Amino acid sequence: MSWEEMLTTVQESLITYWDGLVGSLPKLGAALFLIFLTWGAVTLARAFIRKLGSKTRMRKNLTDVLSMLAGTGLWLMGTLIALAIVFPSITPGKALTTLGLGSVAIGFAFKDTFENFLAGILILLREPFAIGDHVECDDIEGQIEEITIRDTHVRQTDGQLVVVPNHLLFQNPVTVRTNRDLRRTTIICGVAYGENVDDARSVIEAAVREVDSVRNDVKDVQVFAQEFAASSINFEVTWWTGSQPLDIRTSRDQVVAAVKRALDDAGIEIPFPYRTLTFNEPIPVREQGAQDEAA
The missing domain is CATH 1.10.287 (Helix Hairpins)
Structure with missing residues (x-):
């Protein structure tokens, strides 16, 4: 061409x-x-x-x-x-x-990316938890700071930020601790075997009801004799307070102090661990004075 x-x-x-x-x-x-x-x-x-x-x-x-x-x-x-x-x-x-x-x-x-994307959309649509809620999932516990399409930002109580993929929150059980304004909390309190159980229960109930952070106006305080422990009779003390972690810790601190003070004032013993030793054969006992004379 x-x-x-x-x-x-x-x-x-x-x-x-x-x-x-x-x-x-x-x-x-x-x-x-x-x-x-x-x-x-x-x-x-x-x-x-x-x-x-x-x-x-x-x-x-x-x-x-x-x-x-x-x-x-x-x-x-x-x-x-x-x-x-x-x-x-x-x-x-x-x-x-x-x-x-x-x-x-x-x-x-892009399987993981799309999985997180779809999980984020479903979480935002269903709203199982919101920004500001305190949640726990697997080993992650803290307050929700931000929910995006791909991940969720959780601020732990020690100040560290954890960026959680949305599919983890969507596929695993999530405990929303602040879903309601009130949450129940429990402590165990023991009294000596020589004390009257009914009197001890009454003293503990009265002490817990007097604590400001205890919401006995909504749900009553409950005190149950729980078990015969090694050195004490243990009471399960249950009450309701705010649902935030700080509310729980503050209320538990106030209740423990109030119960200890009330039991002391009533003369009811909170025992130390007791140990009773038994021997199969008699143990010979000799006085120190007799040993000196023999010497």
């Missing part, structure tokens, strides 16, 4: 491409206009969701999730329709099929 023939072929190809581009301009314009309409619809949808969330006092993270889902859905629909306008052979059904086949490979490659 000569240079003239090559130039002619290139020129004809360029002319063909140009004619095709000019012929496609109306389709491209319609597709771009549709993309612009999609952008406007996404903006309006997100604004509506934020306004609705503000009126209903919806959590900000949940509002962001709903806004993201609405925007993603509208962009996907608008893009598929725009592709169908520019390339009539590509129908939305075929495009979705192609995306489905590709999503399988992507899903295997």
Whole structure:
């Protein structure tokens, strides 16, 4: 092929491409206009969701999730329709099929990421716990500071921050300690075997009811003789107080001090561990004076 023939072929190809581009301009314009309409619809949808969330006092993270889902859905629909306008052979059904086949490979490659993402959406929608709640899951215990799509930030009582993947909180049992304003707490108190059990119970009950942090106005104090221990009769002392960890520790401190003070004032003994030794054979005992005389 000569240079003239090559130039002619290139020129004809360029002319063909140009004619095709000019012929496609109306389709491209319609597709771009549709993309612009999609952008406007996404903006309006997100604004509506934020306004609705503000009126209903919806959590900000949940509002962001709903806004993201609405925007993603509208962009996907608008893009598929725009592709169908520019390339009539590509129908939305075929495009979705192609995306489905590709999503399988992507899903295997980013399994953990998608798992955390879906778990985060479900946690935000179901709201099993909220920001500020004190939770425990496996060996992690602390206060929820932030819930994102991928992970949850838990501030432990010692000040350390733990970033927990959402699938861990979604797949494992989570204890929400501050789900209610009140929580029950218990201590064990022992009295000597020589003391009157009924009198000791009455003294303990009266002492616990006088503590300010004990909510006996909501649920009564309960004191039960629990067991015959090695050196004492043990009482199980149960009462209700605030659900925050600091409330529990403060109330337990006040109750222990009040019970100790009340038992001391009543002359009721809180025994030290006693040990009784027995021997199979008599043990010979000799006085020190007799040993000196013999010497």
